[in-house]
Amino acid sequence: MIEIQTLTKSFGDLLVWEDVTFRIDDGETVAIIGRSGCGKSVLLKHINALLKPDSGRVIIDGKDIHALDYVDQRRLRQKFGILFQGSALFDSINTFENVAFPLRYFTDKSEEEITETVMRSLSYVNLEEAAGKETSELSGGMRKRVGLARAIVLQPSYIMYDEPTSGLDPQTADEINELIIGMSETLDITSIVITHDMHSVLEVADKVAFLDQQKLSWFGTVEDMRKSDHRELQAFITASEYQIKL
Amino acid sequence: MNALKELGNYSSLLYQALRSSTEFSTYRKNLFQELVKVGYDSVPIIVLVGIFTGSVMTLQSAYQLESAFIPLSTIGAIVSESILIELAAVISSLVLAGKVGARVATELGTMRVSEQIDALESMGFNSVSFLVVPRVLAGILMFPVLYIVAAIFGIGGGIAAGYFSGTVPPSDFLQGARMYFYPWNVVFGFVKMFVFGFIITSVSCYKGYYARGGAEGVGKSTTNATVLSCIFVLLADFVLAALLL
Amino acid sequence: MKMSNEVKVGITVLLAFIVAVVGFRFMRDVPILRQTMEISTHFERGDGISQGSIVNVRGVKVGSVSTVRLTDDGRVRVTMRLDGRTSVPENSVAQLTSLGIVEGKSIVLQLGDSDEMVEHGGEIEGVYVESMTELLGNRGEEIADDVSASLSELNLFLKQLNQTFDDDVSAQMGQAFGNAEQVTRQLSEILDQKKGEIEQAISAGSSMLSQLDTLATDNRPKVDNIMDSLESNIEELARVREEMERATASLNSILEKIDGGEGTLGKLVNDSEMYDNLNELTIEMNNLVRGINENPGRYLRHMSIIEIF
Incomplete structure (x- = not known):
């Protein structure tokens, strides 16, 4: 369970958002939506303490991650898998090694066990055949999938997706959406998805957090969202749906 | 004001690096990789730098000291002493600021802007320990080694240049070089290279680690890293000379 | 053959170390492989000689000065490191003399005619020869x-x-x-x-x-x-x-x-x-x-x- 309490962040004089409070229960998939530059990724990086808030707390399984010292913070971070926007694959090593990377440093697994675990992770994302490839040979969709395989290899309790479908063609985007659903169902992972793709939201999310006007403008279930009369939220949804229809 | 802020950030990065330098298991593999990249891979260019520094020094000294009253051995003394005390360290470092510094800054800068550093952190890595510590350590450890290479090839190049140009016979060159050979000069050269290695790698790591703004930002921080490394190497050279000589 | 990084680092450091030691000994004029012999002598004064100054026998270089220091009785003790093959008779005399007007000083061994040879660590007589300029x-x-x-x-x-x-x-x-x-x-x-x-x-x-x-x-x-x-x-x-x-x-x-x-x-x-x-x-x-x-x-x-x- 992740509880975000009265979180405020600004860069210099520029306020990103203030007083953000919401809760993510285990097993849920929460989508954080909002216009570009509204601070969705920044919020994501606060959840696993890659960035430090000006005030407020992020409580993960009962522990305030920002109050921990660096060593405990890092241990807590390993409960998270993150799929970064640009996949953030290490380009000095190949696909297999990318996925195996956390295993080599944080587990005592033997080489066989590592191979087995890596191949299983890759099979979740249907990329066993790409194991030997260099990361530079991978397409955008494949990179995302390898990133996802790497994010789940340590069997995290939480997985965070930063714009998982941006820059992909609709078909590939759909594949990724299916993977996100599959992850949360088969691996029983709590997911946080950052996106501005309403199609994706409607497909994968249970709850929606809408960031607008430097605050958490709306928070609730997907069903409530459809019925909501929140003006900015409806405008955002309409704009997205128009895009989808097109 | 900005400079002070940068100094503060730089110091805190160094402090973090120092604190996390105990996590040897994290950076062991990277350390050897960096030792190879900084040391082993730089040997050819340093050999080249050494040979040319020594031979140019010899030819020019021979030209400048062309007098019946100055024994030829003086040229050997001047060349070998200059190389040991100054040139082997400083010229090599300036070249390495371009080679090693630029590579380090680009690597870390790219990792920063493509979120690879965030990815490392989010996996539970100490990114400073993983990326900065092995690079700085490699600089500190390998620069003195490269000094040996530069010094040996510098003096060798000087002897060769004196011999082939017919200006200084090797025996005279060596006689002068030996007459004014003070072990302290070598120690001083080692100290210099140790400091320069630290400066170049740490400044480049700092610039790369805090790069931002996409490919352009990486380019900018790489340029800054090289330029700052060179400036600080020269400054440190001055300070060390003032302190230790 | 593909070398691991550890091997490459090892090779680099080892070679550098060897080269450094050899170079250092070379610059200090310690023969790298050959046997050396050390003999010492005393002079009234040690003007112009220092570590690395040349030791000659009839104009041929046979070694160099390794230490110069003042003794308690106010004389100068000079230790020379000679090529191991040099034989120096017991009654030889070491002269501290100059090579030329501007060049530095060196030690010239005037070999004696004794049949007894100086051993490693032995001592011979030393004479300080005033140079032209001093004269x-x-x-x-x-x-x-x-x-x-x-x-x-x-x-x-x-x-x-x-x-x-x-x-x-x-x-x-x-x-x-x-x-x-x-x-x-x-x-x-x-x-x-x-x-x-x-x-x-x-x-x-x-x-x-x-x-x-x-x-x-x-x-x-x-x-x-x-x-x-x-x-x-x-x-x-x-x-x-x-x-x-x-x-x-x-x-x-x-x-x-x-x-x-x-x-x-x-x-x-x-x-x-x-x-x-x-x-x-x-x-x-x-x-x-x-x-x-x-x-x-x-x-x-x-x-x-x-x-x-």
């Missing part, structure tokens, strides 16, 4: 004194020469010229004195002739009278002439005396020996100066000029 430096003062004395003697001689001219000759010559001047002046005075009388006489004669012209006819007896006075006038004229003749004669006699070589002036004028002497002296001095100019080293050989330069 010059030490004896410079002495030489400078010599030169200075020579110069003052020369000075004295010249002064005496000058004095000779000043005191005797010069005074005599002045006297002679003074006499001559006096004579001329007296002569001039006499002429001045008599000039009035002569003029008077002439004018008187003239007036008398004119009077004679007018009076001749009408004053015959007076003419006789005038004739008498005219006669007396002429007598007086003759006396003046006689006096002038005398003065000229005495002037003549002075000039004759000078001509004859009597008195200093005469001697100066007539005796060529003195002139010759003076002339000779001038030539000699000229030669000396030219000689110094052309080849100062010959005269100033022992001066410390080289030190100055």
